[in-house]
Amino acid sequence: MSATTVVGVFALQGDVREHLRVLTDLGVRAIGVRRVSELEECDGLVIPGGESTTMSKLARTFDLFEPIRQRIKEGLPVFGTCAGMIMLADRVEDGTRDQETLGGLDITVRRNAFGRQVDSFEGDLDFAGLDDPVHAVFIRAPWVEDAGPRVEVLARVGAGPAAGRIVAVRQGSLLATSFHPEVDGGDDRIHRLFLDLVVGAGAGTDPTTPPT
Numbered sequence: 001m002s003a004t005t006v007v008g009v010f011a012l013q014g015d016v017r018e019h020l021r022v023l024t025d026l027g028v029r030a031i032g033v034r035r036v037s038e039l040e041e042c043d044g045l046v047i048p049g050g051e052s053t054t055m056s057k058l059a060r061t062f063d064l065f066e067p068i069r070q071r072i073k074e075g076l077p078v079f080g081t082c083a084g085m086i087m088l089a090d091r092v093e094d095g096t097r098d099q100e101t102l103g104g105l106d107i108t109v110r111r112n113a114f115g116r117q118v119d120s121f122e123g124d125l126d127f128a129g130l131d132d133p134v135h136a137v138f139i140r141a142p143w144v145e146d147a148g149p150r151v152e153v154l155a156r157v158g159a160g161p162a163a164g165r166i167v168a169v170r171q172g173s174l175l176a177t178s179f180h181p182e183v184d185g186g187d188d189r190i191h192r193l194f195l196d197l198v199v200g201a202g203a204g205t206d207p208t209t210p211p212t
Contacts, residue, residue, distance in 0.1 A: 005198060008033035008042035010068075012058040014050025014083060018182035022191050028198075036067050044077040044198035047084030047102075049139065049180050052111070055087060056100040065102070072104040077173040077201050079194040085109060085169075085176035086142050093145055104174050106148030113143040113178075114162060125179075127168060128154040130189055136167070136179035143167055143178055173197050 009019045011032030023030035023046070033039050045068070047055070059065035072078055072088075080088040091108040092099050114121070120140065124133040134155070144166035147153060155168035155177070167178035168190075175197060181190040 005029065005043050005195070005202070006031060006041050007044040007046065007195070007198060008038060009046045009048060010055070010059075010064075010084075012062060012064070013055050014048035015180070015182065016048055018180075019046045019048050019081075019191075022182050022188050023195075026188060026191060026195060028195065033064070034062060036063060039064065039067055039071065042071075042076070043202055044079070044194065045071070046194075047078060047080040047087050048182070049082030049084065052083040052086040052101075053096050053099060055083060056102075059102075060100075065100070069102045072102060072174070075173055075201060077194065077197040078104070078175070079191075079197075080174075080176040081180055081182065082139065082141055082178060085144075085178055086111060088174055088176050089144075105169065105171050105176060106151055107169060107171075107176075108145040108147075109142040110145050111142050112140050113165070114138050114141045123157070123160075125155045125158060125167065127190070128152070129193060134181065134190065135187060136177075136181070137183050138167075138179050141167070141178040144169060173201050 005028045007023050007028050009016050011034050020030045087102050088105045089107050089109040090103045093110040122137050125136045127134045152170045157165045175194050
């Protein structure tokens with residue numbers, strides 16, 4: 001991975017530092033994004049876990065909401081985790097009355113689907129394109145209620161009351177997980193998958209082609 005590749009992390013709210021650390025360790029230039037000038041530098045963007053309604057309001061306040069939405073429409077690779085998945089969803093169940101999302105993913109997500117903070121949990125998931133399971137940390141996580149025909153389902157909960165629920169998806173240059181891959185410091189594979197999308201977009205490859 002080239003150090004000239006710039007990947008931003010939406011830095012107005014959420015677990016920003018963890019993503020910056022993983023991305024830096026993978027050899028890219030990772031920057032916090034708080035203003036449009038920083039967004040304009042980015043070859044890819046991560047929207048971290050946090051609180052989705054707060055994120056959208058802060059993005060409006062700092063005049064980032066529409067610029068990010070436009071960059072998504074233009075094909076900017078974006079990786080959303082937990083609240084970031086909600087921000088990328090076209091539709092939200094159990095959202096607030098004034099809930100806004102950036103959109104781009106043809107999915108319906110349910111906020112706090114797994115329960116409150118006390119219902120947070122961890123588990124191993126089979127993940128498309130990866131040989132070994134991913135250790136997933138769910139913290140007040142959403143899940144995907146339904147996904148459109150162009151959405152590739154990458155992971156589902158394997159067991160328990162939520163068995164079969166969709167928790168990772170990809171559509172073109174957009175990737176999203178219900179869980180927090182950045183908190184498991186020893187596993188950077190999902191971030192690597194995202195960086196493959198960033199490199200592919202820069203090389204002009206078709207981002208709608210599923211990974212092999």
